[in-house]
Amino acid sequence: xxxxxxxxxxxxxxxxxxxxxxxxxVDLAIKPKSFNGIIGASGxxxxxxxxxxxxxxxxxxxxxxxxxxxxxxxxxxxxxxxRNETIGFIFQFxxxxxxxxxxxxxxxxxxxxxxKFDKRMNDRAxxxxxxxxxxxxxxxxxxxMSGGQQQRTAIARALIxxxxxxxxxxxxxxxxxxxxxxxxxxxxxxxxxLETTFVIITHDRRxxxxxxxxxxxxxxxxxxxxxxx
Amino acid sequence: xxxxxRIALRxxxxxxxxTFLITLGIAIGISVQIFIGSxxxxxxxxxxxxxxxxxxxxxxxxxxxxxxxxDYEAVLNQLSNQVxxxxxxxxxxxxxxxxxxxxxxxxxxxxxxxxxxxxxxxEAVLEGxxxxxxxxxxxxxxxxxxxxxxxxxxxxxxxxxxxxxLTEIKVVGFFDLEVAAINASWVVSGLDxxxxxxxxxxxxxxxxxxxxxxxxxxxxIATQMQTDxxxxxxxxxxWKAQNEALLSGLSGQSTSSLMIQVFVxxxxxxxxxxxxxxxxxxxxxxxxxLKAMGINDRTSSLVFLFQGFLLGILGxxxxxxxxxxxxxxxxxxxxxxxGTPVVPIFINYRFMMLSGLxxxxxxxxxxxxxxxxxxxxxxxxxxxxG
Ligand SMILES: Nc1ncnc2c1ncn2[C@@H]1O[C@H](COP(=O)(O)OP(=O)(O)OP(=O)(O)O)[C@@H](O)[C@H]1O
Ligand SMILES: [Mg+2]
Numbered sequence: 001x002x003x004x005x006x007x008x009x010x011x012x013x014x015x016x017x018x019x020x021x022x023x024x025x026v027d028l029a030i031k032p033k034s035f036n037g038i039i040g041a042s043g044x045x046x047x048x049x050x051x052x053x054x055x056x057x058x059x060x061x062x063x064x065x066x067x068x069x070x071x072x073x074x075x076x077x078x079x080x081x082x083r084n085e086t087i088g089f090i091f092q093f094x095x096x097x098x099x100x101x102x103x104x105x106x107x108x109x110x111x112x113x114x115x116k117f118d119k120r121m122n123d124r125a126x127x128x129x130x131x132x133x134x135x136x137x138x139x140x141x142x143x144x145m146s147g148g149q150q151q152r153t154a155i156a157r158a159l160i161x162x163x164x165x166x167x168x169x170x171x172x173x174x175x176x177x178x179x180x181x182x183x184x185x186x187x188x189x190x191x192x193x194l195e196t197t198f199v200i201i202t203h204d205r206r207x208x209x210x211x212x213x214x215x216x217x218x219x220x221x222x223x224x225x226x227x228x229x
Numbered sequence: 230x231x232x233x234x235r236i237a238l239r240x241x242x243x244x245x246x247x248t249f250l251i252t253l254g255i256a257i258g259i260s261v262q263i264f265i266g267s268x269x270x271x272x273x274x275x276x277x278x279x280x281x282x283x284x285x286x287x288x289x290x291x292x293x294x295x296x297x298x299x300d301y302e303a304v305l306n307q308l309s310n311q312v313x314x315x316x317x318x319x320x321x322x323x324x325x326x327x328x329x330x331x332x333x334x335x336x337x338x339x340x341x342x343x344x345x346x347x348x349x350x351x352e353a354v355l356e357g358x359x360x361x362x363x364x365x366x367x368x369x370x371x372x373x374x375x376x377x378x379x380x381x382x383x384x385x386x387x388x389x390x391x392x393x394x395l396t397e398i399k400v401v402g403f404f405d406l407e408v409a410a411i412n413a414s415w416v417v418s419g420l421d422x423x424x425x426x427x428x429x430x431x432x433x434x435x436x437x438x439x440x441x442x443x444x445x446x447x448x449x450i451a452t453q454m455q456t457d458x459x460x461x462x463x464x465x466x467x468w469k470a471q472n473e474a475l476l477s478g479l480s481g482q483s484t485s486s487l488m489i490q491v492f493v494x495x496x497x498x499x500x501x502x503x504x505x506x507x508x509x510x511x512x513x514x515x516x517x518x519l520k521a522m523g524i525n526d527r528t529s530s531l532v533f534l535f536q537g538f539l540l541g542i543l544g545x546x547x548x549x550x551x552x553x554x555x556x557x558x559x560x561x562x563x564x565x566x567x568g569t570p571v572v573p574i575f576i577n578y579r580f581m582m583l584s585g586l587x588x589x590x591x592x593x594x595x596x597x598x599x600x601x602x603x604x605x606x607x608x609x610x611x612x613x614x615g
Contacts, residue, residue, distance in 0.1 A: 047613070056521055056609045077525045084523020091612060095518045099243040109522050111232050157522075 002068060004165060004197050005030035005053055010062035012048050012220075022048050023220045025062070032164070033195045034229070035188065037208040040217035046201045047169055049217065053199065054087055054167045055079045067164065084112050088158030088196075090168035096142035096150055096157075103129065103138045106156045113161060128156040132186060148179045155183070159190065166190075168200040172207075184210060233528045236519070237535035240512060248540070251504050255544025256551050258497035259588045262490045263552030263581060268559070269486035271575035273479055277444070280475060281468050283348050283406060285438035286447045287312070287454065288466045295321070297433040304437060304458055311454065315439040316343040319423040324389040325398075325416070327378045334374065335414045336388065338423020347440050350404055350417065357382055358402020363419040367401045371412040375403045388416070388426055396426045444468065494591055497544075501595035505537060509599045509606075516603050517611025530600035537596025538589060545588030549581050 005028070012023040022045045030036055040046050051057040052064060055071050064072045067086060071079060083089075088109075096105045107125050110117070129138055132152040137145055142153065151171060158166050168187070172180035184207055191198050200211070208214050216224035241248045291298040301317050308315060319338035324331045341360055345351050350369065351360060361367030370380060380386070384400045398418070405412060420434075441450055447467035455465045469476060509516070516529055553576070560574040 051609055051612065054521075056612060077527075080520065080523045080525045082523075083521065089521055095514070095521075095612070097515050097518060099239045099515070108519070111235075112519070112523050112528075114232070 002032075003029040003065075004032040004067060005199070006063075006065040007049075007053065007059075008063045010049075010052060010059040010064065012045070012052065012057070013060040021220065023052075023059070026220075026222060028215070028222065030197060030199060032197055033191070035191045035198045035212045036200065037211035037214045038199065038201045038217060039203070039205070039208050039214060040223070044217045045220040046217050050167050050169055050199065050201055054089060055083055084109055085161060086164050088161070088163040088166040090151075090154050090158050090166065090171040092170040092173040096153055098141065098143035101139050101141055102134060102145060102149070102153045105142050105153055106160055109157060109161045125156075125160065128159055129153075131190075132156045148175050148183075151175060151179075151183065152186075155186065159194070159196075162194070163196065165197045165199070168198065170201050170203060173203070180204065180207070230528075230531065232524075233531035234535050236532045237539060240508070240515075240532070241536055241539060244508075247504070247508070248543075251501060251540050252543045252547060254500050254504075255497055255540060255588055255592060256547035258493050258500070259545055259548025259584050260551030260555055262493045262587070263549065263584050264555045264559070265486055265489050265493075266580055266584070267552070267556055267575060267577065268572055269482060270577060270580070271572050273482065274575050275573050276475075276479070279407070280472065281444055283408075284468065285347065285436075286441050286444050286468050287439045287451045289437040289439075289454070289458075289463055290435060290466070292462055292464045295435075297427075297429050297435045298462055299430070299432050301432065301434040301437060304460070304463070307458060308437075308439075308454060311450070311457070312439045312441055314343070314346045314441075315437055316340055316347060317420065317434040318344070318436050318438055319420055319427065319429060319433070320435050321423070321427050322391065323416075323426060325378075326387045326389060327380065330378075331389065332378060333414075334388075334416045336416050336418065336423055336426060338418050338420045338426075340420050341417075344438075347438060348406065353404040353406050355403045355405060358404070361401055361417070361419055361422075364421050365419070366396070366398050366422055367418070368398045368422070369402045369404050369417040370400055371415045372403045372405045373409065373413040374416070375400075377413070390426050390428070392428065394426065394428060396422070398422065494587055497588070498591045498595045501537060501540065501592045502598055505533060505596050505599040506602065508536070509533060509602045512603075513606055514611050516606050517608045520606065520608035521612060526604045529606070530604040533596045533600040533603050534593060537593045537599075541589035541592030544592065545585035548588055549585055552581065552584070 007026055007028040010023055010026045011021065014020045014022060026049065038046050038050065048057065052059050055064070055066070055074075059072055062072070063070060066082065069082070071082065074082070097108065100108070103125060106129060107117070107121070110121055129135055132155050134149060134152055134156065137149055142150065145153065155171070172183050175183065187198060187200070188210065190196055202208055212229045213225070213227040215222060289304065297319070305315060305317060317340055321336055323334055323336045325334055341350065341363060345360075354360065354369065355372060358369065361369060374380070380400055382400055382402060386398055386400065388396050388398050390396070404417070441447060448469050451465040451467040516532070520529060556574045556576065560570040563571045565571055
């Protein structure tokens, strides 16, 4: 089976005058439907790597393929379309739009996709919010919800367009351990049911234990790669 | 498109205080622009009206000064479809004798029916008077003239032509044409009486006077008439040639009014541009999130163009209301001693619509820079820096 994400010899160097190399010739292949964890010390380059995979950032050298398509040379607007349709993001600081309600935030990727909003979409949004346990606060403005609720809204939002890939950067970073547990079980569930590929950065070893594969980054290189499947 | 509009609307409505302030800024600018423009326009219209409202725009007279010309009816008939209001007049200096004195006046013989369209004598006649009947020796007299010489309605006087001929006239009324020189010198009669006094022929008049729809075209129309009539013995004078100082005053006023309006609009544009530029900074987090979720650059810049557009509509409408309010207040409180407004306010709906349009166009224009900023914003900046 082909890889849904494929990085070959990816390097990232920041700065022009003072150059800081953050990633060194990283080769990484991710299988479809897999649930992957990325761990590593602070500053090791995890977020940089994930942002490159997510096409938010470009590698200085090397090639990136998503779904078999080269992305490192693509135009900005084509990348935007690709992100909208194939990648769902869950960031550490949830990043909702405070001007919109939780429900509207969940639907935002669908609106961006530019397709009509019909009964089927409405039902799907409600189902997703049910799935993440937010039925009660659907119509709250995003700013008027607890951290955990915002995080779960962000998860529902990442799922709305049925993306093949979900990239999460410490999605439970600022949540208590109980909520963290609940959210991971939720993500794992989605992975099983919807066959979505997950790449999740986490500090939490306990969480990492639950993944199919653990990739450890050290000083911008893959230091350890342990797969259970 | 639709999404950009929705987001723009939500950004504006979720920050009501700021939206209100910008709208108010635009509205005040536009209302000042409307106020100044309308005031100057009203001023010019009333000035123009006093200057040429009751006078001839184009005067056809004999080339030789103070002489009558022949066959005026042929000219009148020929031009009657070009000009709406045209009246023949037999005018000349004469004297009236009161008691022991002889006083110089201007005897203006008119075809009163058509002359009334230009001079509106019937409105200007004072209480107790009436228009002279044609074919009689009845006259109207300027109100100042009557006061100067103690003349009363019903008085019979003698008028002396320069040639020395004496004719008896009967005063049937006084008029006030609101011009001191006219009130102090004009004696108005029918054509026949004037013809008798000056001893002219049946087909002679001293001038044909006319008013046209577009007074500012008078020079062109006068030239056209001259070509059409094609008579060597006539000259065609238009009011513009005789009022150059007034015209250059008016055009100077228009220019300075326009300058003020332009600067007001520029300051409005700068204001909106700077506020919207700040709002791009405020909203950069949201724009970054939207871009990460796949919004394209066009939509992200449209969000700000629409904000400018919506603010322009709001500010423009409010500005028109404020402008009207200012004009009403001004016309109520800035009064002459006699209670009439200092400047008669002229409400020009096309001008107001234009101002509204300027508000919309200029605030949309002002949002171009913020829109470009939003377009350039990269999601990674936001994701990394929070
Ligand atoms: N624009 C930049 N210019 C220079 N250096 C940068 C820039 N952005 C990131 N870095 C550096 O790149 C390195 C990797 O950053 P990255 O955010 O990927 O780390 P991380 O592994 O996600 O850390 P954490 O666990 O703390 O989130 C860090 O040392 C950081 O200082
Ligand atoms: Mg990080």
